[in-house]
Amino acid sequence: MTGWRPTSALVRACLLALGGICGGVALGQEVLVVLAAPFVVLAAMGLASRPRGPVRVGARLDHHRLHEGQGTTSRVDVDDLTGVEHCTRVAAATAHVAASPPQGAAGSLVADGLPVLWFSPRRWGRRAIGAERVALTSAWAGWRWGPVDLPENGLTVLPQTAPYDSRAEVPQPDGLVGRHRSRRLGSGTEFEGIRLFAAGDRLRRITWPVSLRTGELHVVTTRAEQDAGVWLVVDGLRDIGTSGGIDGPASTLDLTVRAAAALAEHHVRTGDRVGMLVVAADGARVPLGAGPRHLQRLLGTLARVRPEARSVPPERLDLGAGAGSVVHVLSPMLFTPLVTATAGLQRGGTSVVVIDTLGEAFAGREADRLSLPALAARMQRIERDDRLRRLAALGTPVVPWRGPGTLDTVLQQLARRARVPKVRA
Template sequence: MSPVRPAPGGPAAWRPTTALGRALVVGALGVVGALLAGEPAVVVLAAPFVTLAALGVVHRPTHDPVLDSRLDHLTLREGVGTTSRLSLSDAEDAEYLVRVTGQPPYVVMRPSGGRVGRLLVDGGVPEVEISPRRWGRRMLGEEKVALYTPWAGYRFGPVGIGGQWTRVLPTTAPYDSRAEAPQPLGLVGAHRSRRTGNGTELAGIRPFQPGDRLRRVNWRVSLRTGDLHVVTTRAEEDTGVLLVLDALADHGASDGVDGAASSLDLGVRAAAAIAEHHVRRGDRVALRVVGRGHEQVGYGAGPRHLRRIQDRLATVRIGAAAEPDSGVLQLGVTGGAVVVVLSPMLAEPVATVAATLTRRGVAVLVVDTLPPDPRPDVPEDADATLAALAWRMRMVERSVVLDRLAALGCPVVAWRGPGTIDDVLRRLARRARLPRVVGR
């Protein structure tokens, strides 16, 4: 942020305060009245005002200060704070400083309200601690600063200082899953494959064949049968995880990271937790946002790729897209991938995508992100009774959609933090190993 340099005589220059003007007027009137009336007592009453006016004029400033405000961090997580620091130069004439920081939604500050004042000779420039409480892009650090000379004779400002755009990443709850992927298909990873290979999971024991490694020989079975037998193991592969986030609408009220969560809050935080878990296990993770922004991140792995996903989640915008994302091929689903749909299941395109992929044999898991007690937004001029009736009808339609998905074999589970999808992934993995009848 560039330093603020006021123009001479401009709105940010040193100007006499109201206190100085009042002291000059009252002192002058008292002295003149005492001379005209011949009353020395009036001079005694006006003496304090004359003294204050004289001290204020004596400390008249000669230099215009230069202000510069900066934040310690431009990327934060929900609930984590940063410090807004103000630097001054050419401020030898100032004695007292006042900072008033703007408070955008979902932001808390210390001191409360972002207002602080201090004598510069006591402890230097005061600092303001800022903590965003919800993910997204926030303009932090906007403030107005005023300086006062000794005896409050002159005031500099208030000067408006622009803030800095800060990216607030969604918080990730402690999430760890030991469930294996339903259909792993990759090079190397931590999931058991259906094919044999070099791994640690026992697949069976078979007779020795040319090319088998001697360290795989099972001597106990070989001595009992009289023929060499080797141990076969399952290969360990990685899998592709596609996260589909529904950002067409946001249902429920959001009170930040410490309060109630809306449907989009639950979806964004759940996506961040699932992505972090699978990236740490070495899986390939992709993100697709169904909404106005069309945020999308291709398959990848590693900490840098995880940061890309978190950055995209922090910039999710609510609203319907120009064209409904009902096309299955647009999701880029590949063989062996697991599709995790995070949605309140109130939009028809999202339900259509989940049903179509399930019919194709893709492992699909729907995470229901609708809050337990959602409060729909009702316009002031709307009838509350009709709005409540419409919402109940919408909930009935939603329950029908969820029942149809369950009948197709697509599990639906509500997000409740760590361990939410473990049991579902285990069932999908067991179902993937069963023989399947294919019609021709």
Template structure:
């Protein structure tokens, strides 16, 4: 699949200059008035049509003789939800006594500033504000340019420029976890392992061995015992986090960043927040989606560059575009030691079955419930709220089955949502186990 790239600049020639209806009307009235004045010997009528003659002659002599090219440039082609960027429209060459109007058509999830989307060209340029109110890839809106010469005699356009594209990245929700990531297996990171090595977490004080760093010498113990002692630490390792995002549905009214979130809004923003937290901790992360077509495949990575790729992948999601997706491809080849986070409102049975499948394989699975609470407490639609409460009764049985299998289901509440469950998983991983001898 070819890589999608936003189009931030577009150019088009505005075509030939054509006479306006006002200019043609001035010529006809001036000619008719002059003929009637001569035939009827009415000098007063000739005086009346003289301004029309002057305007028509002036407009014809001042007509532009070159084609004008219109250009629209978007300041930022990648935005965050709620961010504002500038749309600059210019014409080349800049002609004197030229008047122009720029209009920006209304587009979904795009606010125009000014709200009417109309600006006047000054010195061949105009600037409008564009604010994106929801994540995703979308058209900014059709830009139209209309130019008129002196006295409104000739015009070029209105002509639509090719559409501009922009990618709006989701704003990660507020999230931070103080609990350690379970199953660290890498060689870099901020998670304390169980084996001693070079790190930042204190382990013990021991005697000096050849190869120990001098800055590790513990002088109080060394002076007291008469032999060199050093402080040893636990090594720091990174963990692998696997995110499985439910794109099979988008529940709730779509109101953008300024309104109530849909289930997919909560899911995408939670995925962005979790990714930002773990990637800034030098952990490795993999992102897979279920139910969305034409989403680029994202492999394992770490660091801020990988975070940008994760947000770009989340912005490419179109919900319910692949209803036949069973998710088997998404969970294929997952690291057995990875922490599997399933983000879903748990309405579609496919995601519940995938969580069971991952748990049966012996992986560490945590289901993050992203169902928006306002759907069951909507005073504006009592019947819809009642229907959702009835649907949640059957969903509770599915959630109970997951918990019976040992899969924790945690509602998404922002910062600290996963602290307790990650601590429990880390404690369970370090607990002694029964083994056959």
């Protein structure tokens, strides 16, 4: 534990005062005593203003959970300010975190308040903020406490929920509380249509006006009282491209995470039940749920995705989406087992939508077409395009992520296709 130590200014003042007085007395030169008089005053005031008690210093953040682009304040706490005149703080630079002042250094007189630092995370994930050094100075700059290193504080940065809205209904909902009703027929109250009577239909569903007019029995069909079950499959295996935070270019993982956050917020806001599967080495699975607390759980799971993980999951992936759910696969589609698992869901009759989050990740690599990175990028793009063509041949729509309205047309087409009889392999 550190204590109060004399500053170099106090030591210099004491030496000059002692040397001037001794030299003036020994040499009989009054001018030396006059020249040393100011240093005598400074040394006397500095020695008299020494703080006596021990000091404990700590730093804290006003918030420990933020969205990209939001800001928080780091404050320093000192238990005893007796005799302290000035406080100085210097914070270490953190990747994807903007600080104010820009250099992360701040100082102020204690009478004007302890200095504060402002931090604004520019990218989602776990950030370590507050690793800094703090020093205290007494009056007349005679004594200094520190500098001491303060531990860093963890900050969870949630992905920015880009503006997203969709007026299309989810094709195959499953539940009871959401705004999007099921397209499947069942014992509900919402009118769906009129068709011919078939074996197993309830007699109370017969519509007699139509039956008498046509001469054949017809029944009224209704939608089931169910809401949407939406699964978000997030590809967190690779991060291609350079991330500039919310102010710069976006990498593939940036697009994937932010698109998943926007979709989760949209469906939870409309009352649908949302689940999530993160495909990564340390992947996570969040079961279906609804409500604001469930949305915070989804966003927290996205914030914990680690793009630096090098190992990959097994070759056979189990996306595990329940029957009657719609699955949004957010991926640049560069990992073959994920493509295979997506095709398996499509063959099983699940409504699957692939949201392409490649963006402009390969744009910088193709600047020099004869370079090795450019050739590798073109080979990856050719293989990826072939995978997407095969998925499209199976009936899986592939849509590039463009923000609001990205999925309107696709979901409307899936909703119409869901009512067509089909054979499931």
